[in-house]
Amino acid sequence: MAKKLSKKEKKRLKYLESIKKEEKKEEKPQTKPIFKIPKTLIIVISLIVLVVVYSYYSNLNRPHYVPIKTDTPIVGNPNASITIKSFSEFQCPYCADFYTKTYPEIKSKYIDTGKVKFMFYEFPIEQIHPFALKASEAARCAYEQDKYEEYALLLYSRQSQWVKAGPGKFKDYARELGLNEEQFSKCLDSGVMKEIVKKEQEEGKSLQVTGTPTFFINDRRIVGARPYEDFEKVIQSLLSVTNTTS
Secondary structure (H helix, E strand, O other): OOOOOOHHHHHHHHHHHHHHHHHHHHHOOOOOOOOOOOHHHHHHHHHHHHHHHHHHHHHHHOOOOOOOOOOOOEEEOOOOOEEEEEEEOOOOHHHHHHHHHHHHHHHHHHHOOOOEEEEEEEOOOOOOOOOHHHHHHHHHHHHOOOOHHHHHHHHHHOHHHHHHHOOOHHHHHHHHOOOOHHHHHHHHHHOOHHHHHHHHHHHHHHOOOOOOOEEEEOOEEEEOOOOHHHHHHHHHHHHHHHHHHO
16 A cells, blocks of 8 residues: 655655656757748749749750841942931831831932932830830841841831731741741741840940931931931932032
8 A cells, every 4th residue: 555645745756856857858959940931032033943944945946047147237329428327126106107108208219319328227125115126136037038128118017917916927927028938937036136136226325326216317317207308308418518529
């Protein structure tokens, strides 16, 4: 028969048990709290990885294409005393207005008669016109087959159509103009023309071009889709100087 503990013994027993519990707590290893990565950071890192991977595999699937022409497209007499440099972009409505209304008159009276040479510089403004860069690339691919002017004028005249439908129309227009579709597609899909377009943009920036269309008739600047008469006035004044000095 177990001996009955006195109050004093019970108290001492409880005290010993409490000491043992404290000792066990101290024996447990103190683990440092695990650093938690914020969910937002995880999402951002995941997106960056996806973009890098997508870009890598997209480049692998792109066709290889070496540009034939890297100069600036020119129409007219290359030895003309007057040069018009045009900095424009295909999605710009003011540029379309110039090329569908004013350009045909300039071409008929001055370019086709050998008095003026006209140079087409690309200046896409992607911040407001997301399809402009790809349109410039497509025009440069048409230039590879000596069809820059025809293709550019088609893009301007059909601007509302392809802006609504998207860049998929660019290959349709190449087919319509009788271009070699395989060569055009390979050129456009390679993305190689982007660097050429960017170089022309940089040239425009060096001339303080900030908007489109911007023109330089020799050293005289004209900004905006101005009427034919404004161009005629400058061209005629330059021709007069040339005639008096020759």
